[in-house]
Amino acid sequence: MTAFQDTSEVKARKESASRWFAELRDRICTAFEALEAELEGENAERFAHIPPARFERKAWDRQDDDGAPGGGGVMSLMRGRVFEKVGVNVSTVHGKFRPEFAQQIPGAEEDPRFWASGISLVAHLQSPLVPAVHMNTRHIVTTKSWFGGGADLNPIYPDETDTADFHQALKTACDRHDPDYYPRFKEWADEYFMIPHRGESRGVGGIFFDYLESGDHEADFAFTRDIGETFLDIYPQLVRRHMYKPWTEEQRQHQLFKRGRYAEFNLIYDRGTQFGLKTGGNVEAILMSLPPLAAWP
Amino acid sequence: MTAFQDTSEVKARKESASRWFAELRDRICTAFEALEAELEGENAERFAHIPPARFERKAWDRQDDDGAPGGGGVMSLMRGRVFEKVGVNVSTVHGKFRPEFAQQIPGAEEDPRFWASGISLVAHLQSPLVPAVHMNTRHIVTTKSWFGGGADLNPIYPDETDTADFHQALKTACDRHDPDYYPRFKEWADEYFMIPHRGESRGVGGIFFDYLESGDHEADFAFTRDIGETFLDIYPQLVRRHMYKPWTEEQRQHQLFKRGRYAEFNLIYDRGTQFGLKTGGNVEAILMSLPPLAAWP
Numbered sequence: 001m002t003a004f005q006d007t008s009e010v011k012a013r014k015e016s017a018s019r020w021f022a023e024l025r026d027r028i029c030t031a032f033e034a035l036e037a038e039l040e041g042e043n044a045e046r047f048a049h050i051p052p053a054r055f056e057r058k059a060w061d062r063q064d065d066d067g068a069p070g071g072g073g074v075m076s077l078m079r080g081r082v083f084e085k086v087g088v089n090v091s092t093v094h095g096k097f098r099p100e101f102a103q104q105i106p107g108a109e110e111d112p113r114f115w116a117s118g119i120s121l122v123a124h125l126q127s128p129l130v131p132a133v134h135m136n137t138r139h140i141v142t143t144k145s146w147f148g149g150g151a152d153l154n155p156i157y158p159d160e161t162d163t164a165d166f167h168q169a170l171k172t173a174c175d176r177h178d179p180d181y182y183p184r185f186k187e188w189a190d191e192y193f194m195i196p197h198r199g200e201s202r203g204v205g206g207i208f209f210d211y212l213e214s215g216d217h218e219a220d221f222a223f224t225r226d227i228g229e230t231f232l233d234i235y236p237q238l239v240r241r242h243m244y245k246p247w248t249e250e251q252r253q254h255q256l257f258k259r260g261r262y263a264e265f266n267l268i269y270d271r272g273t274q275f276g277l278k279t280g281g282n283v284e285a286i287l288m289s290l291p292p293l294a295a296w297p
Numbered sequence: 298m299t300a301f302q303d304t305s306e307v308k309a310r311k312e313s314a315s316r317w318f319a320e321l322r323d324r325i326c327t328a329f330e331a332l333e334a335e336l337e338g339e340n341a342e343r344f345a346h347i348p349p350a351r352f353e354r355k356a357w358d359r360q361d362d363d364g365a366p367g368g369g370g371v372m373s374l375m376r377g378r379v380f381e382k383v384g385v386n387v388s389t390v391h392g393k394f395r396p397e398f399a400q401q402i403p404g405a406e407e408d409p410r411f412w413a414s415g416i417s418l419v420a421h422l423q424s425p426l427v428p429a430v431h432m433n434t435r436h437i438v439t440t441k442s443w444f445g446g447g448a449d450l451n452p453i454y455p456d457e458t459d460t461a462d463f464h465q466a467l468k469t470a471c472d473r474h475d476p477d478y479y480p481r482f483k484e485w486a487d488e489y490f491m492i493p494h495r496g497e498s499r500g501v502g503g504i505f506f507d508y509l510e511s512g513d514h515e516a517d518f519a520f521t522r523d524i525g526e527t528f529l530d531i532y533p534q535l536v537r538r539h540m541y542k543p544w545t546e547e548q549r550q551h552q553l554f555k556r557g558r559y560a561e562f563n564l565i566y567d568r569g570t571q572f573g574l575k576t577g578g579n580v581e582a583i584l585m586s587l588p589p590l591a592a593w594p
Binding site: 196197256260263264269277283285287290291292293294295296297 | 301494495553558561562564565574580584587588589590591592594
């Protein structure tokens with residue numbers, strides 16, 4: 001197949017994928033708002049000036065380079081007492097890749113048309129003892145069609161049990177679909193989430209996958225959904241483990257330095273950031289991943 | 298000339314340039330320490346917990362890719378009551394460019410050997426009413442030999458008089474050497490200091506020049522020195538104008554957001570940052586330009 005995939009079957013798949021990303025967004029937002037409402041005790045008092053937060057939504061439209069409608073997205077942003085800043089974005093965009101970019105995208109060399117939909121989440125927590133996190137899954141269609149995504153945990157103070165539980169949850173999800181997935185996708189995350197100039201990882205890893213096109217669309221979509229479900233199950237557990245603990249100013253300062261390195265990674269290396277900026281995406285949505293406050297020594 | 302420039306005449310020029318960068322560094326540090334010591338009144342009381350600051354120096358050595366000695370540099374960093382964080386770095390490095398990078402550098406296509414020396418300064422101020430600033434000048438030798446540099450003002454709240462005086466000082470300096478320099482180098486700064494994805498400039502501009510090789514080495518060096526001298530003359534005047542004024546929390550927050558965009562520029566677009574990271578420079582020195590604290594909405 002060398003032309004952009006646009007059959008009625010493909011259209012139904014696109015519709016189904018983008019609907020699922022929006023549903024996952026709704027369920028994640030509900031779960032995170034519940035964590036905000038649950039907080040009590042010392043840390044709730046520390047943020048007594050902030051009411052238990054709710055997500056605020058903001059829609060945006062995208063124009064393709066030639067001015068044609070190119071889809072759009074919805075940002076969901078919450079600033080609260082547990083989540084200092086958490087963004088959950090969904091977007092469904094389509095159009096033509098710019099020529100120099102088309103050469104880098106599978107299946108877009110000869111026909112630059114594309115369709116892409118996904119969910120992207122980054123959470124920066126008030127407490128330096130609660131791990132920051134990133135998750136995203138996406139479905140992309142050119143003359144090819146694939147899924148991609150990943151999740152990685154970014155603790156300020158890595159906790160062995162958290163790390164083991166986060167990895168185990170992802171492994172269990174992967175193993176339900178293909179025994180090769182977890183070792184491949186974990187290793188990919190270890191490579192991807194490196195900050196080369198620092199010679200260190202941005203967190204404790206997770207999984208990263210891209211160009212997943214096994215030949216069985218339903219199986220690939222089921223795997224992608226499973227990653228989203230797994231994230232929704234495991235991450236709130238990790239938050240609850242630590243959200244009541246008191247922290248020190250020194251720990252806060254260390255958190256701000258870690259966030260500085262997170263910003264370095266996202267601005268210099270992150271593939272989603274590059275993809276978004278190069279496809280005329282919504283800058284506010286793309287850079288929603290940046291920390292609310294960061295420091296450099 | 299197609300071989301790396303290494304005659305005794307060129308060696309004397311290199312020595313003279315790197316010595317001058319170090320002298321300028323000393324004079325700038327002295328001038329900035331004087332500003333720290335001068336502060337009194339309300340803003341001195343606000344930072345009563347910080348003694349009038351002095352620069353701290355830290356030397357670093359560079360190894361070329363093959364492990365051979367590749368020069369090094371000295372960072373000078375001050376954290377004070379006027380200057381929240383100011384770094385003044387000098388470095389003199391030499392070696393061989395990596396092949397993919399050599400293709401991008403004038404005169405390095407056939408012989409990848411290089412020598413580079415320079416001074417680089419970025420100041421982030423405590424007060425949102427005192428403009429942040431950047432200045433750097435450098436001398437680079439491959440099979441060619443040139444000077445480059447620039448200075449730009451980054452006010453949080455642009456002040457017409459400051460902007461006019463900063464530009465006028467640079468214009469006067471440029472005009473002493475060549476009437477074409479100021480219009481060319483001002484326009485270059487306007488282009489260079491853009492943040493394309495934001496569609497805005499990182500500050501109010503200044504000058505930017507590169508590959509300056511007029512054929513008269515002494516004239517080019519004299520021009521480069523003049524830019525350094527001009528910076529040293531004008532910038533402390535701008536600091537003194539505003540360093541005693543009180544500011545609000547709202548102004549501080551706006552400063553942190555502006556610094557977020559400054560970090561975006563430096564990490565995604567800045568040529569010096571890219572040059573440094575790609576030539577195995579000292580990461581701590583290269584990223585000294587990043588703000589002590591920055592925010593994203």
